[in-house]
Amino acid sequence: QVQLVESGGGLVQAGGSLRLSCAASGRTFSTYAMGWFRQAPGKEREFVAAINWSGGETYYADSVKGRFTISRDNAKNTVYLRMNSLKPEDTAVYYCAADKRAHAIVVAAVEYYYWGQGTQVTVSS
Numbered sequence: 001q002v003q004l005v006e007s008g009g010g011l012v013q014a015g016g017s018l019r020l021s022c023a024a025s026g027r028t029f030s031t032y033a034m035g036w037f038r039q040a041p042g043k044e045r046e047f048v049a050a051i052n053w054s055g056g057e058t059y060y061a062d063s064v065k066g067r068f069t070i071s072r073d074n075a076k077n078t079v080y081l082r083m084n085s086l087k088p089e090d091t092a093v094y095y096c097a098a099d100k101r102a103h104a105i106v107v108a109a110v111e112y113y114y115w116g117q118g119t120q121v122t123v124s125s
Contacts, residue, residue, distance in 0.1 A: 002026050002098050002114045009094060009119030012086055016123070020081040022096030022116055030054075030074040032114075033099040033106055036081045038092035038121075045109050048094070049081060053102035064090075086123045093118040 008020040022034070035050040049070035050059045058070050069082040079096055097112035106112060 002028070002032065004096050004098060004114055004116035006094065006096050006116045006119040009121045011122045011124065014086060014088055014123055014125050016086050017082070017084045018086065018121060020083070020094055020096075020119060020121070022079045022081075024077045024079070024098065026077070029077040029098075031100070031102045033101055033104045034070075034072060034079040035097045035099070035106055035112060036070060036079075036094060037097060037109055038090075038094045039118075040092040043092075045095070047107050047109065050105045050107060051079065052105055057105055059105045059107065083121070086121075088123045088125045091121060091123050093120050 003025040005023050033052050036048040037045050038048050039045040047061050051070045055072045067085045072079040095118045096116045098114040099106045099112050
């Protein structure tokens, strides 16, 4: 069982930056692939970024590529999402998720096993 708790969301002006954190419980964090998703009001949950167990492989949605960076610290059981050059269209609830396939880069939300409760990111224009 893995519990995920996101933090770091908030209100920021367009062009600004935020760093989201996702703290995981349990001793097996390093065996999970991790991902970030977001959901805006009235829209489906969409993939943002993914990282494998070691952090050696990452993958990004085209909409955030070059602006967002996913990373992890297995010693701290935490995955991060650094968001730069934020745009109003980045406004959403951001969720982290864990998948049991350590070496995988997982894009589909349905394949993730554990989810956090989400953290709100609001970007004003």
